[in-house]
Amino acid sequence: MANLLEFRDPIRARALADALARATGDVGREVSLMHVCGSHEQAIAKFGLRSAFPRRLNVIMGPGCPVCITDQPEIDEAVVLAQQGARIATYGDMVRVPGTAGSLADAQARGATIDTVYSIAQAIDLARETTDEVVFFATGFETTAVATAAVILAGVPKNFSILSAHKYIPPVMEIVAEMPDTRVEGFLAAGHAATITGWGIFEPFVARHQLPVVVAGFEPLDILAALLKLVELVRDRAPAVVNMFPRCVTREGNRNAQRQLWQVFRPIGGRWRGIAHIPNGNLRLRDEWAAVDARRRFTIDLASLWRHAPSTLARQCICGNIMAGIASPADCPLFGGACVPDSPVGACMVSSEGTCRIWHQYGGVPNLGDVTCPI
Amino acid sequence: MSHLVADDRIMLKHGAGGRAMRRLIEEAFLHAFETDPEVPAGLVGVAAMDDGGAVRLGDRWLVMTTDSHVIQPPFFPGGDIGRLAIAGTVNDLAMMGAPDILGLTCAVILEEGFPRADLERILASMRVACEEAGATVICGDTKVMGKGELDGIVINTAGMALAPHLVRDGGLRPGDRIIVTGTLGDHGMAVMATRHGLALDLDLRSDVAPINGLIRAVLTAAPDAITAMKDPTRGGAASALHEMASKSGVGVTLDEAALPVRDAVRGVSELVGIDPLLVANEGKALLGVRAAAVGRVLEALRAHPLGVDAALIGVCTEDRPGMVILDTGFGRRLVAEPEGELLPRIC
Numbered sequence: 001m002a003n004l005l006e007f008r009d010p011i012r013a014r015a016l017a018d019a020l021a022r023a024t025g026d027v028g029r030e031v032s033l034m035h036v037c038g039s040h041e042q043a044i045a046k047f048g049l050r051s052a053f054p055r056r057l058n059v060i061m062g063p064g065c066p067v068c069i070t071d072q073p074e075i076d077e078a079v080v081l082a083q084q085g086a087r088i089a090t091y092g093d094m095v096r097v098p099g100t101a102g103s104l105a106d107a108q109a110r111g112a113t114i115d116t117v118y119s120i121a122q123a124i125d126l127a128r129e130t131t132d133e134v135v136f137f138a139t140g141f142e143t144t145a146v147a148t149a150a151v152i153l154a155g156v157p158k159n160f161s162i163l164s165a166h167k168y169i170p171p172v173m174e175i176v177a178e179m180p181d182t183r184v185e186g187f188l189a190a191g192h193a194a195t196i197t198g199w200g201i202f203e204p205f206v207a208r209h210q211l212p213v214v215v216a217g218f219e220p221l222d223i224l225a226a227l228l229k230l231v232e233l234v235r236d237r238a239p240a241v242v243n244m245f246p247r248c249v250t251r252e253g254n255r256n257a258q259r260q261l262w263q264v265f266r267p268i269g270g271r272w273r274g275i276a277h278i279p280n281g282n283l284r285l286r287d288e289w290a291a292v293d294a295r296r297r298f299t300i301d302l303a304s305l306w307r308h309a310p311s312t313l314a315r316q317c318i319c320g321n322i323m324a325g326i327a328s329p330a331d332c333p334l335f336g337g338a339c340v341p342d343s344p345v346g347a348c349m350v351s352s353e354g355t356c357r358i359w360h361q362y363g364g365v366p367n368l369g370d371v372t373c374p375i
Numbered sequence: 376m377s378h379l380v381a382d383d384r385i386m387l388k389h390g391a392g393g394r395a396m397r398r399l400i401e402e403a404f405l406h407a408f409e410t411d412p413e414v415p416a417g418l419v420g421v422a423a424m425d426d427g428g429a430v431r432l433g434d435r436w437l438v439m440t441t442d443s444h445v446i447q448p449p450f451f452p453g454g455d456i457g458r459l460a461i462a463g464t465v466n467d468l469a470m471m472g473a474p475d476i477l478g479l480t481c482a483v484i485l486e487e488g489f490p491r492a493d494l495e496r497i498l499a500s501m502r503v504a505c506e507e508a509g510a511t512v513i514c515g516d517t518k519v520m521g522k523g524e525l526d527g528i529v530i531n532t533a534g535m536a537l538a539p540h541l542v543r544d545g546g547l548r549p550g551d552r553i554i555v556t557g558t559l560g561d562h563g564m565a566v567m568a569t570r571h572g573l574a575l576d577l578d579l580r581s582d583v584a585p586i587n588g589l590i591r592a593v594l595t596a597a598p599d600a601i602t603a604m605k606d607p608t609r610g611g612a613a614s615a616l617h618e619m620a621s622k623s624g625v626g627v628t629l630d631e632a633a634l635p636v637r638d639a640v641r642g643v644s645e646l647v648g649i650d651p652l653l654v655a656n657e658g659k660a661l662l663g664v665r666a667a668a669v670g671r672v673l674e675a676l677r678a679h680p681l682g683v684d685a686a687l688i689g690v691c692t693e694d695r696p697g698m699v700i701l702d703t704g705f706g707r708r709l710v711a712e713p714e715g716e717l718l719p720r721i722c
Contacts, residue, residue, distance in 0.1 A: 010632070010704030017705075046650075048706035220705045342388065342395075352648070363709025368700060 007219030008047075016224035017052045023231040024054040031057050032183040033230055034176065034325050036169055037064040037190035038353025039218050045362040047220045057231065060184065060325040063172050066140045066165075067093045067351035068323060069272040073302065074165040075099030078137045080300050081163065082112035087130070088163075089115040089123035090137035093351040096344065098314070104137075120151045127160040135294045139165045143193050145283050146257045149264035152285075156292055163294040166283035168267050169193060170201055175276055177209045181326050184211070186230045191217040191245035196261070198253025199243045210239045217245040264289060273347060274320020313338055317346035322355050329356045336360060392609025392655075393713035397618075400424065419471075424618075425544050426470040426605065436541050438473040440464055441533035449497065449527055451569045453561070453581030454657070457497035460530040461504035462657055463608070465585040468534050470604045470660060472542035472594065474587035476510035482531040483515070487522040497528070508585035510534070542594075544615075545622030546603040547663040553627060553689035554662045554672060556589060556682050557582065559612055560640040560651030562658070568643060577639035584658035589681045593662070596675035600668030606660050610713050611653040615661055616689075616699045617712040623663075626695035629710070631703045635684045652701075653713050663691065 024031055035041070041061045044050055053059060063069050076099040082088045088104060095104045095114055108114040113132070117123045120136055127134040134157075138148045145166040152162065173187055189202060194215045202213040212233035216226030226244040233240060243249050263286075270282035285293040294300075316334055321327035329335045329348075339345040341357055348354035388395040401424075409422045417431035427440030442463040449456040465476060481501070485494065505511060512532075561582040568579050586606075594601060603623065607615040620627045636644075636651045644651050658681065664672050669687055676682030699710040 008704075013705045045708060046703075048701065048703040048708035050706065051708065052706035220703075224705075361711055363698075363711035368707035368709070 007217070007221045009221065013052075013220055013224055016221065016228055020057065020224060020228045020231060021054040023228060023235055024057045027056075027231065027235045029056065030183075031185055031231060031234055032060060032325075033058070033186045033188060033227065033234075034060045034062040034184040035064060035188035035190070035216070036062040036173065037188075037193070038351070038355075038358070039192070040064065040188060040190065040216065040223065041355060041358050042353070043218050043220065043223060045358050048368070049220060049223060051368040052224075053227075057227070058183070059188075059227065060328075061322075061355045062176055062184075062187075062325050063272060063275055063323040064169075064190065065323070065348065065351050065353035065355070066144070066167055067091075067097060068319060068347040068354045069167060069275060070094070070097065070139055070165045070347070071271045071273045072099050073271075074163075075103065076101070076302055077295070077300050078104055078135075078163055079107045080302060080304065081135055081294060081298060082107045082114060083110070084298065084301075086133045086135045086294075086298065087113045087115060087126070088135050088137050089117045089126055091118070091139065092116045093353075094137055094139055096350050097347045098344070120148055124151060124156060124160060127157040131159060134160050135163050136160070137163045137165065139167075141167055141169050141190075141193055142196055142261060142283075145265060146196055146261050149260045150257075152264050152289060152292060153260055161292045161294040161297050162285060164265070164282075164284055166265065167272065168281055168283055170197070170205065171267070171280045172272060172275070172278050173205055173213075174209070175278055175281075176324065177205075177211055179324060179326075182324075184325060185234050186212040186214070188223075188226055188230060189213050189215045191215055191222070191249055194243075194245065194249045194253065196254045196257045198251050198258075199241055199249055200251045201253070202241045206239050206241050212239045213241045215241070215243045215245050215249050217248065272323075275324055313345045319346035319348040319356070322348055329359045332356070391713070392614050396609075397424070419541065419543075423543070426467040427473075429471060429538070429541055432537070434539075436471075436473070436538045438468055438471045438536050438538050438541070439533065440467040440471075441531065442467060443529060443531040445526070445529050446566065447526065448566075448569060449493070451581055452565050452579060454583035455497055455500050456528060456530055457499075457501035458504045459583050459657060460532045461501050461508060461510070462583050462585045464532040464534040465504075465508045465510055465587050466606045466658075466660070468536040469585075469587040469590040470542070470544070470606050471536075471538060472540055472601075472604070473536035473538035474591040474594065475536055476508060476587065477535045477537060478513035479505070479510050480531075480533040481512045481515040482517075484518045484520060484525060484529040484531075486520055486525040486527050489527055494528070497530075504585055508587055510585070510587075540598075542601055542604045543622075544603055544605040544619050547619055547623035547625045547627075547691045548602055549625055549691055549693040550666055551602050551625075551663045551691040552666055552669050552687055553616070553629070553691065554664050554669070554676070555607075555612065555635065555686055555688050556586065556660045556662070556676055557658070557684040558635045558637050558640070559607070559656060559659065560636060560644065560654035562656050563611065563654035564640045564643050564651070566655075567647070567649075573643065573646075577642060579639050579643065582656055582658035584681060586658055586660060586681050589676065589679045590660065592679050592682075593672055593675045597664070597668045597671045600665040600672060601662055602665060603663035604660055607656045609655050611651070611655055612661060613650070613652045613699065613710045614713055616710070617697070619661065619663065620691075620699055621697035623691070624696045626692040626698045626700065627689055628692060628700045628702060628707075629689035631701050633686055633688045635686045635688075652710055
């Protein structure tokens with residue numbers, strides 16, 4: 001705990017917040033910055049940082065929730081595989097995300113076998129204990145894709161395969177930067193992902209878009225210091241990559257993990273739910289791993305699902321705009337009413353990394369800037 | 376489509392002490408039991424949804440309460456279902472301002488095959504808790520159900536006590552201070568760590584204890600200064616404070632740095648991502664206190680062995696009635712009322 005508390009010093013936080021207010025004031029207009037990580041949003045909400053941000057600083061959560069941007073057809077593939085008799089092992093949140101015609105939880109209610117696991121290692125254990133075909137429905141960004149790659153390289157049981165819905169963050173930043181409605185003037189990059197990719201990976205992006213990128217950790221001081229740096233870069237019109245998480249992140253990153261990642265996966269284009277087609281945004285298994293690729297091992301009859309039209313409520317869901325940073329949960333007529341964690345309409349309310357779920361968990365985000373505790 | 380099938384079946388969330396449970400009670404139980412729209416003076420009935428009911432007897436109040444206890448596992452670090460069953464009812468009476476217990480009842484339902492030795496261990500523990508509370512079980516009932524019809528053991532206790540003045544959970548006024556009688560989150564975290572076999576090298580123990588003696592001490596030291604009381608059991612301090620704030624029509628602002636939380640509880644809370652404010656306690660109370668009496672109340676609490684960690688944690692405001700706001704030291708956020716179960720069946 002002593003370690004954590006070092007990065008939770010309210011006095012230093014106040015000094016940073018004051019500096020942030022000054023730097024934002026220097027810019028002289030509204031500044032919008034985007035982070036691309038659910039863990040950043042969790043920390044911002046949990047520590048009440050938004051109330052300490054200057055009024056003209058707009059910190060937007062982008063497509064940083066891997067569960068949320070898993071596209072409906074990917075959920076549908078898992079549902080169909082489950083209905084065809086495979087045992088699907090996946091993370092808890094994925095079980096409840098609605099596809100075109102229901103979620104994995106609905107498939108389970110109709111008799112399919114779905115196992116909730118905390119890691120791919122648990123899914124492997126499961127495969128060893130049974131003769132059933134076990135399909136690990138793999139989601140997550142490059143951070144979790146590395147774990148999937150390592151397990152595949154180590155060898156998996158014969159009845160085990162992977163349905164990859166892994167995503168790769170750097171390309172989506174390009175798309176958001178190029179969106180016509182975008183107001184984003186800088187990005188906060190996720191520190192844990194950068195421990196693997198290295199901060200150098202953002203240099204071509206900065207050169208192309210002339211937007212600054214700051215790599216940030218997850219404690220309150222990490223986030224405030226990184227936002228301050230980002231606003232200073234905006235103010236000084238000095239687009240660059242700055243690593244504000246040097247206790248974990250290097251320029252090169254974890255070379256060994258990168259080698260394993262690209263040995264197993266290749267990036268291909270594909271839709272991110274609600275956002276757009278993202279070139280190179282999806283990670284799929286390379287040809288040499290066809291034997292453990294569920295998409296090549298089984299025939300997945302998706303057409304059987306697609307006679308269903310999405311529900312009226314689902315059509316009102318604005319998850320896509322929220323993840324693209326052009327709307328907030330407060331703009332959604334379903335938020336907190338028809339759409340709550342118990343009965344989510346959109347994926348952003350399902351996942352603990354989703355913007356709507358986080359805002360709901362911390363009571364929405366009303367303006368509490370003027371509240372103080374006078375005891 | 377799940378939103379369309381909501382609430383035609385009872386779910387675990389309906390017993391978890393949060394919003395779903397409150398809605399079920401309001402929609403089903405109050406509808407059944409609250410027939411007279413004009414509640415007579417001299418009665419605190421079910422519609423008050425307080426820790427107990429009360430009937431005026433001359434110049435005093437007879438307070439009654441009842442509580443059923445189900446917990447997995449029945450034995451946990453720091454206590455067991457028997458101790459919980461005595462503390463739960465005694466503390467509910469104390470929260471109404473009635474710390475002197477007239478008598479308790481004890482009804483036990485057992486599953487066929489339940490070990491006799493476990494039952495006797497539970498009863499011995501109830502006896503110890505009764506001695507600590509200065510209370511006596513004066514009647515009881517025993518039933519046995521078939522194997523699989525019940526999970527081990529269910530204990531219901533009810534209790535009666537006399538109060539010179541009632542203390543309600545909705546009596547907070549703007550300017551009142553919020554005091555908690557000790558550390559938060561111990562019971563729920565200990566039960567969860569046991570249940571999930573979190574092999575942590577930490578001293579996590581439930582705080583389950585009858586605290587009527589502690590409450591008697593504070594009511595004696597500052598008889599007119601306590602404006603509201605509630606014990607933060609299921610749903611934790613977050614749920615209890617929401618209820619107190621909304622019934623009282625005040626806002627509550629908490630200072631996170633002032634919240635007493637043991638290191639072990641804080642550590643597990645970081646690990647599993649559950650806020651200690653949402654976690655159950657079984658030997659603590661939240662008190663609304665007139666500002667001028669804060670020193671006296673803290674002194675009386677800290678002089679008692681069960682109140683040494685008592686702390687001033689927040690203040691009531693006229694603004695934002697019904698809201699509970701946490702000042703984290705970095706900024707402010709709302710403390711949301713928990714919706715459903717974080718941890719099913721913990722008390």
